[in-house]
Structure formats: C-alpha cells, structure tokens
Amino acid sequence: MSGESGYLPQHKGFATAAIHAFQEPEQWESLAVVTPMVSSTTFKQYGPANFKKYEYGRSGNPSREVLEKCLATLDNGKYGLCWSSGLGATTGVASLFTAGDHIICGDDVYGGTNRLFRQVCSKFGLEITFVNEKEIEKNIKPNTKLIWIESLTNPTLKVMDIKATAELAHKHNVLLAVDSTFVTPYFQHPLDFGADLVIHSITKYINGHSDVIMGATITNNKEIYDKLKFLQNSMGIIPAPFDCYQVTRSLKTLALRMQQHMKNSIQVAKFLEKHPKVARVVHPGLPSHPQHDIFKRQSSGCSGIMSFYLKNATLEQSRTFLSALKIFTLAESLGGYESLAELPSVMTHASVPEDQRKVLKITDDLIRLSVGLEDIEDLISDLQQALEKI
Template sequence: MKKLSTETLLVHDGKKAHSKGAVVPPIYQNSLFTMESWDDVDKTFDDRINNYIYTRGNNPSVRIVEEKLAQIAGGDSAKLFASGMGAISASILSCIEKGSHIITVKNIYGPANNLLQTYFKPKFDIEITYVSGTDVNEFEDALQENTSLIYLESPSSVILSLQDIEAIGRLAKSNGIKTVIDNTWASPIFQKPLSLGVDLEIHSCSKYIGGHSDVVAGVVIGSKNDIDNLFTREFELFGAKVAPFEAWLLLRSLRTLKIRMEQHQKSALAIAQFLEKHPKIEKVNYPGLKSFPQYELGQKQMSGYSGLMSFQLKTNNLDEIKKFFNGLSLFQIGVSWGGHESLIYAPAISYLKELSKEQFEGMGISLGDMRISIGLESPEDLIKDLDYNLSNIS
C-alpha cells in the first residue's frame, strides 16, 4: 500500500493495538510486565528500549501514541513525557554538558527561559546567547567553540516572530551543533521542522495535540539514535513518564487533530483580520496575516496557522486594560492554550514575576499586550465579544 495520508494515520491505530476486535485500543493501566522465565528476563533486558518491562520505561498505550506522533511529524521515534517542560528539560540536557554554550531566541516560553537562566546556567556553568532570531546571521555571529545547542521556538512566544528553520539547521549541521525546536504553536500538522534539518522537535501535548484541556503531557520527536540516547539517560533516569490513561486520552485527541487545526486556523484568521482593523488595537501578531512582517517566511516553512495570536491595546492605562481583560464573556482567563475553549491571558502578569525589568523590556512586551487562543466556538460570537469590550475602553 502507498504511503498513507495524515488524516488516515491519525484515525487508524493498527490491528496490533486491538483486543478482541475492540475499535479503540485498551488502556494498559499496569505498572509492570511479567515474563515467563530467567532467560526471558535476560533477553528482555538486552533491549529495554524496545521491550516492555516497567511502565516508567515503555507501555503499550504510550507506545501507540509515540509511533503515531513520530509518523505525522516525519521522525523515526518519539518519547512521551509527563509535561511539556519534561520534554524541554530532557531535550536540552541531551545536548549539553558542563560549560556548554547555548544560542536561543529572546522570546522563548517563560519556564524554558527560567530553566536556562536559573538552573542550567548556575549549576552547569552554561553560557547563553539570546538573539532576536529573525536573521540567520545572528546565529552565525553568536557561534563559539563550545556551542553545543541552538534552541528555537518558531513562532516564538507572545510576539510570534519566526526563525528561518532550514537555514539555521544547515548552519548548525555544518558546525556539528544540535538543534531543538518547540513546535507547539504550529503543531505537527502545520509545520515539519525535522524535514527542515532540526534534530529534535518538542510539543507540549497539553495544547493542540491534547486539544481538550484535560491532559498535561509533552513529546520529543527525532531520529532513532537521538531518541534512543535520550531514552536511556534523560527519560529513564529522571522518570518523567506519562501515565497510560493520559496517553489514551492523547490517542483519542489525535483522531480529530487535523480537522480541529483547520477550524482553529479558519476562526483565528477571521478574528485577526477583525482586530487589525479595529481603532482600539495598536498591532496584531499573527503569522497568517499578510501584513505580518515575516508572512513570506511563514508561507515557506508552514502549511497553515494555529489559533494562538497576540495583540496590543492602544492604551497603557492599567485600569482600562483590566476593564477589557475582565469584561470578556466568551474568552475565559487562563495560562494555557490550544484547547476547545477560547482563552485570554496578559503575558505581562507572569513575565514581570519571572524576568527582570531589563529582560521584560528586551522581549518587547507591554502591559497592553494580550494573548488569545481561539477555540472552536463560532468566530462571529467571539468577534462580537471582543468588539463590545474594546468599545468600552477609552
């Protein structure tokens, strides 16, 4: 049979996963797997990466999801983690050693930046160089003899700036440097960084892959060699495994991932176009808009756009900002995104707690910056909610 389409891969779990004709694979909610004999145990431990011994290592429910995610991302292997931060931590650890140098973009996920600055930097004497990421020459100029990792997030957090993934991948490979990308925003449906030369691709499965705001998980996808190495060290030894039931929920969600992403994109584009024309809005950050400064790069390396965007209110009056923020009825207030429901968050709230004043200002974020995640509601209803509350601020 010829190579299957993404839609088909997402729906079909393979007959090997089924029990007694069940259309949905069972949940293997067990902690260990028993064996028949001494020799059986001995043989199993010779290849613990591929065998079932203990659920901290492998579990059939988890393995089904890992194989499916690897397929749709274009990787050889994948490893699920208990959270997106578990996946981020393991990926970075697998690429660095004491005294390493990391190049990354300024607007990466806040907790990932905290991990670099407050944990890896002092504990492992890590050097970190931050770049805007919009010009590949920034990465080349930042290279040092001890550079071991280029860490990307495209689009980046809050301002949604893009990096030229293919050009950076070529630069890294020519210098023997590993590349890791947080690809959560675009999902494996709309962006394929591994095909552009990235070594490891990360997703917070709590976002679009889960899609229902009921799972916390993460995944790392890459070559068999890279994932096998990560399995025996950063995954198995640190113990950040995902539970079988959560993996089963992810499997449920993957069946509708493509159609959900298409709806998120359709609704988000309509809302972004509304916002960019509104007199109370200073600017809108959404790569799907033709007015977005890097629109052409987005067209080159993404096949679509998700439901997450940010915009800046024209006011910096905190009372007016809070009035708008608190007044929305369909946008719930929450720190995550990528679920079925629409959410709003003001990045300044947490960034001002996590970063110094200088770091905050360096990210180009203001009090009036709002981040919204467009869910699966009617876009017309969401636009009415936004319009009504924007009209109430001076």
C-alpha cells in the same frame, strides 16, 4: 500488543495517519478498534531478566508506545518520546549535555523555557545565551552544542526561518531543536527543514482539550533518540498511561480542529486590525506580519494563537479589557477547544526579566489570544463589547 504492523503504506494523509498509525486492531490480541489503555506498572517475566517486551512501566508502556510512534509519524520522524510535560521534554533535551556545554536559545520563548534554562540549567553548569535571530551565528562558540528556537515564538509570534537556522547550526556542527507547539505537525514539519529535534507541548493543540499535561520530542537521529530514551527512563519524566490514552484519542480530531482554529483566528485577526482601539495585530497568517512569506514557505497554515497591542493602553486598561470578556476565558495556556485570553507581561512571561521583556516588546498592552472553536460571530461580539469597556 501482539504485532508491529504499525503505519501501513496506504496511510498517506495526515488525518488517516492520526487515526490509524500504530493503532490498527491487529496490534492487540483482542482486535480492539479503540486503542486500549494499559495501566499496569509492571509486567510478568518468563525468567529473571527475560521479558517479552515490557519490563516496568517507567521503562515502557504499550499505551505510551502507541502514542510515541503515532506522533513521530505525524511529524515525519522516525522516533518519538513522550514526557510528563512540555518542560519535562525540555529538561530531557537539556540533559543531553554536560557542565561547560553552551546552549543558544531564542530570546522570545515561552516563559517557562526561559526560566528553566536561566534559573535551573545554569546551576548545573550549562552556559545559556539568549539571542535574537540575527545574533545566533556570532554567539556560536567552540563549546556550543545546541540552538533552541521556537517557530512561532511565544508570545510575539516571530517566525524563525527553520531551514536557514538548521543550515547555520550544521555548518558549525551544532544541533537544532525547534519548539513547534504553536503550529503543530498538521501545519509544519521542522525535521523536513533540517531540524534535529522537534519539541511539542502536547498540553496545547495536539491534545486540544485542556485536560492533559504532556510533552513530546521527535527526531530522525537514532543516537539522539537512544540518549533521550535512556534519560526518559533514568529521570522518570514520563506521562501516565491514561494521559497517553486521552491524547491518542485527541489525535483523531486534530486535523479538523486545526482547520477550524485557523479559520476562526484569521477572522478574529482581521476584525481586530480594523478596530480603532487596536494598535497592531500579530498573526502569521496575515500579509501584515513581517515574516509572512517565511511562514508560508515552511507552514501550510496557522493555528488559533495570535497577539495584539491595545492602542495607548495602560496595565489597568488591559486588565479592564480582559476582565470584561465573557466567552474568551482569562487563563494561561492555549490550544484547547475553548478560547482563552491572557496578559503575558504579568502571566505566562512574568518570570522573564523585566529588561528582557522590554526588548521583546512584551509590554502591558500586549494581549495574547488562543482562538478556540466557538462560533466566530460570538467571539467577535465578545471582543467588541470588551474593547468598548476600555
């Protein structure tokens, strides 16, 4: 990289920023229009400990830096860091704290986050409390350092009020981290509502092609960034240059993809709401969602993620429905161009303790869909024929 021209003032729109922020040809000696991939693991130095900008691939890489800066721009943040996975990003954030510190985590979160906090972080002396949104303040203690929430939550799609939670956290001098994976920076900017950290599983919508595993943290707090940058290098939780190249390319279609994900998912949700074999549909873009008004205040739109409950269905009937799908693929993950369906109780959230799953209503009749970019008529037809098999 030859310069630091970066994000020019005229780039006001999201799609323009995703295509151009820190990716202009002038950034490179070659004037390459497509951001190059730099795979070198080490960089020549002028003298001992006298290097131009990059020293060693774990400490910094041009391809990764471009992506980190662009992601920060899209989230209205100053500082971005990419990690080897979404859980890698979560591990980095958890490592900001020391034995005896207390973290409050929302009760309805990704099963891997629950497992990491409950089974791994606790071994290193961190105290973890899982609570619903109404119980956060009464669980804050003198040693509480972080509140971690998802908005939207996974898999029951509750909408956490980011602004209210940020005000609560800061009243008690506690940091707020928001996992915004399900909504993406195209629709939501948690930093604008007071969050200290935004976390993304880049694996999902931001990459959008189901071929890269990566995570990111975004912040406006220089002190937090410097600490996380140190941890990123010290712990080695970094993505490969090729993966960074892939995601930088994927960003250029993020705006278009999210528009179509939203359009398709709303039509699927409306179809399911009217189906006699569906008990309830959970989609934040529908007026029937209990926090629909909060969602509209903090998000400009919704993604393709949604859940619904089959009416009086057993585990076996849920399996029958999922196995009958032809276009929706039965698989974990979400956010790719292809439509996916899964059963959280035995798949993504199987590691959540059974009693906690019952409280959260992650039952055997709860189906989670990631509505992709296929033709809407084909998606609805596929759901219709699978529902008929129950």
